[in-house]
Amino acid sequence: MPRFLDSAKGQWRVFALFWCLVAGVVTLSAGEFARREARTEALGQSATATALHAAVLRSELERHRSLPLVLAQDPDLQALLAAPSPTGVDRLNRKLEGLARETRAAVIYALDARGRALTASNWNQPASFVGSDYRFRPYYSEAMRDGQASLFALGTVSGRPGLYLARRVDGADGRPLGVVVAKLEFDALETEWRASGEPTYVTDSDGVVLITTVPEWRFHTTRDLPEDRRRRLEVDQTARRADLSPLPFEALSPGLIRLSRHVPADVYARTVAPVPDIGWRLHLLSPAGAGITRAVAAARVLALLSVALLAGLTGILLRRRQRARARAAEDEAARLVLEQTVDARTAELRAANSRLNLEIDERQRLEKSRQDLQDELIQANKLATLGQIAAGVAHEINQPLAAIRTHADTASVYLDRQDAAAAGRSLERINALTERVGTITDELRAFSRKTRSGAVAVGVDAAIDGALLLVSPRLREQGITLKRSRAPDGLEVLAERNRLEQVVLNLLQNAIEALDGVADPTIAISVSVRAGKVTLRVSDNGPGVAPEVRDRLFTPFTTDKPDGLGLGLVISRDIVAGFGGELLHAAPRSGEGAVFSIVLARAV
Template sequence: MTPPLSLRSLDRPVARWTVFALVGLVLLTGSVSVAGRFAAERSTAELQRQSAAAAALHEAVMRSQLEKHRSLPFVLAEDPDVKALLRSGDPAQVSALNQKLESLSGQTRAAVIYVLDARGRTLAASNWRLPTSFVGSDYSFRPYFRNAMRGGTAEQFALGTVSQRPGLFLSRRVRQGDTDLGVVVVKLEFDALEAEWRASGEPAFVTDPHGVVLVTSVPAWRFRTLQPLPQADRTRLRQGLQFGRAPLEPLPFVRKGDELSIRAAPGTPEKRFVAAGVATSTPGWTLHLLTPADRALDNAVAAARSVALLATASLLLTAGALLYWRERAHARALRREADRVELEARVEARTRELRDANDRLVLEMEERRRAEAGLQTLQDELVQANKLATLGQIAAGVAHEINQPVAAIRAYADNAAVFLDRAQPGPARKNLTVIADLTQRIGLITDELRAFSRKTSRHAHPVAVEDALSGALLLVGARLRQQGVRLERTGPPAAGVQVVAERVRLEQVLVNLLQNALEALEGVADPRVRLSVEADDAQVRITVADNGPGLAPDAAAALFTPFNTTKAQGLGLGLVISRDIVTEFGGDLSAAPSADGGAAFLIVLKRAV
């Protein structure tokens, strides 16, 4: 910032700073004064808004309390017990109604509930047990009685003649047809409401159309007035006994614009308030709320003046320091430019490093994908090799299964030729039929061998459990019969049960487990293999168990470890491959001791929906 010409023209620094100090002092004084006035106006407006909102809230609470009790005289005016007492005046009914009104008063928190006959005499009251009982009292002089008998309903705020406690009297006429029987009166006192107002810390009070304070959080203000009343009005109000012997003196208020001051006692300082008034649901009543203003106004003015002082001082300090910072701005700009160039160089180097790291990562990912593809190929080849090894183990039995029907075919063909030479076509046709059946059996065996030996996909789909079991048993059936092993099928039938798998790979697992069982049963008396299928809504459990010697603890612990085997010619991969296949199907393969004393293998697969 360029200094003003008048300052530039001064020769001596002392003179320049003297002028600067005088200008600063004027600015400080003016800003503090203006800020104080502005803060006072803003604070007063905010207090007025808060006071109006609080007054509306107080009025809503009072209205809710009044409306709740206004319905009580209406209900009691239709009560059969009340009408019965007013019709008969029977003393025997008084006690019951007294107790009823007493209970109702406690439930509704009404001060007193009482019933007057047509002459204004109290027949029953909720305070019948108290020394200040209304029973027997004559209230015919009360406006709330006369107006209710005349107009049906009435309300009057007055000082109780017996209890000497102020309250609002709500009355309603009781009629039977066209006959006026009496009046039901509910007296409502505002002690709890006044206590709530008192606890808020903001004086609140309600005035009637004459300006007389009826309900107030300051007991000393009750039955005082907002403005001095004419002597005639004061005399009339005293004669009506509505306010007892209250002097009806004006409140100690002094209005100053939007503010209102109160002097509690001579010699004490005045307290400032912001007043708000709101009309209530009771005609002629006005609720007034006084919000304390001393602390708020003083704090607002002090805060505004402090802010103005700090702001102006900061402005002056800024003006004094601006020149110094301007001289150094160019040096800082040069340093920033050098820092920027260095930062760009660092960013470029770091970007280059990240680019190289990304290229290496892409290369590593590609190598890993190739390694995974190679591993998958090796796994598939290992599974295929296991299938071919299994075929080699069962080849002799399968060959026997094929040789038997081939020999039978030859015999039946020779017999058919003999029968044809004898001109006996019937027996010849039967032999040809048997030959066809044997041929079909050979075809089933070769089809199963061809399907079992070829490579299959890894895609799982619904597979019938019974079909997989039948295929596996077809491949190992010859060995079962050769060893004299008895096959037992337990549990419910597996027809219709499907699992999520691939048939040939599932058959490979079953053939491996059956082959292991048959090897374990060599030399066992009465060898047995038990197959069972159990299914629920989510899973299918296939069990292959034998009654062989079982699994030794050390062998069971490493059962599914690659290259771990107890066989002289085994590689220790059959169960590992089988478990991997079942795992790919989303299932599990586990081993446990069999109930027959041997080993049991459990295949758990997802049931196909």
């Protein structure tokens, strides 16, 4: 044994050197392990978000893909393309205008066999397509040749990017009459994705960026383009405002890239999901740099603390050994006592830690039970409300069903008389009535669904419309006058659609019950915006809240109704509080009874 190890100083030097090396190795290893784990977790979260974004995109495409196919079978369109007339053009213009508004298509238009636009949904706008020649567009020639075509390009008139879905229109003799085209723009989808804070873009089979939350990336590429593809883009005028250069990505490791332009400088986890049938690929970038840095720093700190603890314990043992050698036999007993003391304290700490873990588990279980109970109460309130309005909604559905039966019989008679135009009008009325029934049943199904999600941007008028759709039969049955002032266009609040609708429906139900027996019953709904807050006010001209329950209005089981449980307002207040808002009993104005206000943050 080297002589310097016989001295206490020599032993402490070796001890310090050894633990410095151990600390360095453990810190580096822990940091690298944490980096890999954080990267894997970031990629997993990004893959989940990518799948959701891809599902939304596929849904949007499927919703519009059938539009040209259905229009190609439209007898009015076939008749117009076969024999153009001013009357037919005017009728098709208005028909396409209404269809574009209902389906949220950017524009729908029809081209004759020479590629000239005869009719369009934007016929009455300054940038109308009517009369324009689109023979140069590939979707026209491909649809005339193959029966259908699609193309993502910039509009020659609007300059806005979109997906053109084209379908050939054939006559009764099989002769091509022209092409019907629907343009789909993705501004709303890009806005929705942009709100998530994760850069997202969609590329075609050649890697050209088509849809993106970062406008500067549009028509850039993920790789160098073949020369024939570049020439085609130039012919299509698709790239007239882009240089088709590759995106400024710097690959760091599998799945991770670095960006420094157009988005916050960070390390991003990139995942890709295919969009079948159209050959697109959806790419999503999740910020991962800060998370990886935090994970690495935490792992290194934990490793250093662990090494320091082990080094401290080892130092204690070394010191005790030195003291034992110096103090001889009598100190051996003291060392044993000290070891027993340390073991006892360690056991106490372990027991205390176990008790603490049990308490934590119990608190988490209780919190989950409380949350589950609250969700069940909310769902029970929904189902109870649906039970109250079921009869009225059933009557609301039976009327259009009876009308559908009548129109179907009428259409059959017209067909027997070979009156196709009259039969078509009956079928159009059947279609409108079917849409009405579908709207009511869709609202019932959406309302009854058990949902729970974070607060997102929700249209105020959409939530009010959904609630009114369910209670409108009761309003008509009791002869209640509804005074409603609509919200400003596009006004949105931070909430969850179904639960906000549930709160509005509860307030309307309470108002309807309070107006039983009141002369000239009236319910008023108004929306106001002030200082970033949106206030939805529901009032009636009933007797108002009884004084004896006014101070305890939001206390469970407090009610002034003979058959009430006193839980509806409590549940509604908890729902609104979950959105970060307030449900208040406001002071009534002259001529008003009960007044309730829902105050929510405005969505930016």
